[in-house]
Every structure is written in structure tokens, then in C-alpha cells.
Amino acid sequence: MSVLTLEHVSKTIGRRLIVDDVNMAVEPGEVYGFLGPNGAGKTTTIRMIVGLIRPTKGSIRVMGHDISRDRRAALSHVGAIVENPETYSYLTARQNLVHYARLAGIPHAKRRIEEVVDLVGLTGRVDDKVKRYSLGMRQRLGVAQALLANPKLLVLDEPTNGLDPAGIREFREMIRNLAQGGMSVLVSSHLLSEIQMMCDRVAILKGGRIIAQRSVSSLVDGTASAAMIRVSNENAAVRVLKDRQWDAEVSAAHVIRVRTDGSAIPKLIRDLVRAEIDIYAVEPARESLEEAFLELTDDKLASSSSTPAGGVANA
């Protein structure tokens, strides 16, 4: 059974359709990413999933419980940080967690607090006052709080916003560890490189619709590829190739990038050798998720990649 299922979910606010026929499922132990330009509808969809607002149409189920009909059972499986987590900075992390556990009526709170602190990697710092915490540690404390009730699904809206690279790396490792322990995680982010490294699958939203829903690896592999070629003279190489109708550009000193699929590489090399350009190395350039994302959200390509069935293109 999927941990989270959205079927034909739409949300109209006022007269505006903000989320348009979204279909998706998150499986056990999966880290699922939500990507999209500003205003795509990510936060609105997440707010429906965590029960802050109701869908206008369609159904959302968590562990099989419909969130509209069986709200309490559905939300008992969801832990979330949607708005900035409230913490009392003059208290220690442990005191904060004791407070939340009491509010949430968590049984065996003492033991559970030890467990969640360990899961988010704050053991050893749990008795420090939160005001001494870095932003990354505060975020992890927020996750610890969301984990207290032992949810099956953790929902995080833009969790790495504002974190420095070390904080982002630690956060990513924590999420991967949680998923390895069987937790499903739904995470939204603008940081495409982050989603690429953190998620197993990704849904790309645009204008309230999912325009692609794929494994991160297939999204990357499924796009046009390129070759990176190390040459003696990059400007001359690009000139020669452009004359022969190749899509080539200088990428760095002595490196050019040529858009091509692998089968044309022998011809590409022959063209360079004939023009007496020395070649030192040829490597495939795997496109980053960022490039794939930009291609998919480009208006022309976006309309051609959506399908009539809710615009969901499954891998």
C-alpha cells in the first residue's frame, strides 16, 4: 500500500484554480521531491496533504485513510514542518521536545525523545539551549519534533532554505537515513541539485499541474545528452564544429560541450581530427536535473510533455 496517494486533487481559491488534477503516490521508504517554479502550487498541495486546507476536488489518502472522511486517522501518520517550526530558544532542545510530547500526548515520551534525537543526529547537543543552535540544528530539531508521534510520512516544505552547504549536506544525510529506516519523506525545494541528491522520485509542478513524475535517474537520463571534449584550442574547435552544423559551445578553458547522442561521437571526433584539432579526452556530459527541469518547465516543451490523463507522465 502506498503511504500517500493523491487522486485527481484540485484546489480552487476564490475563482483561481491553483492545483489542477494532481495524481501521485509516495511509497514506503521513498524520498519524493516536489519541484516547481514560484507559484507552481507546491505549498498549496502540501497544505492539503497535512490537513491545513481541504481539496476542492479529489481525494488524499494517508495509509489508506481518506483525509476528508477520516482526518484523525490519516493525520496520525503524518509528521510535518510546513511553516517555520516554533521552538523556545531559551529552553534546551530536550525541554522543547518534552513540551511538544506533552502537548501531543505522546506515550513513553522520554524514550521516544531519545530515539528522535538520535535519528536527527542531535545526541550530545540535546541539553544545549536552542539559542546556541545553528539554523541547521534548529531545522533538525523541527524534524525531531515532527517525528515524535512516529509518523509514516514526513512532509517538509523547503527544509533546506537558508542552510549553508554543510547544513544542507547534514540535512540530506539525515533524510536518507530516515528513508533507509523505512520512513517516507515528501520534500519540496527550489534547490534542484538538492532534490537530485536527496530524492528517489520527483514530481515537477507548473501552473498547478504535475508535468512530469519520474525517478530522478530517469529524468536525468531521459534528456538529450552531450559530450564534453578536451581539446588543444577550444575556440577553433567550436568554430569548426559550428561550420559543420554541430551544436557546440566553449565550456571552460580547453573544454567544449557538444550536444549529441552517443552514436554520433565517432563522426564528431573525425570532424575535429580532420580540422587538425588535438583531442585529449571525450566524456559524456550527464545533464543535471536542473537542465532537465528547465527543459520541462520551458513552455513549449512543457505542453508537449504533458498527457491528457492529468498531465502525469510516469516513468
Ligand SMILES: Nc1ncnc2c1ncn2[C@@H]1O[C@H](COP(=O)(O)OP(=O)(O)OP(=O)(O)O)[C@@H](O)[C@H]1O
Ligand atoms: N490563500 C490564497 N489566496 C489566493 N491565492 C493563493 C492563496 N494561496 C496561494 N495562492 C496562489 O496560488 C499560487 C500557488 O501558490 P503556492 O504557494 O502553492 O506555490 P509554490 O509552488 O509553493 O510557490 P513558492 O515556491 O513561491 O512558495 C500562487 O500564485 C499563489 O499566489
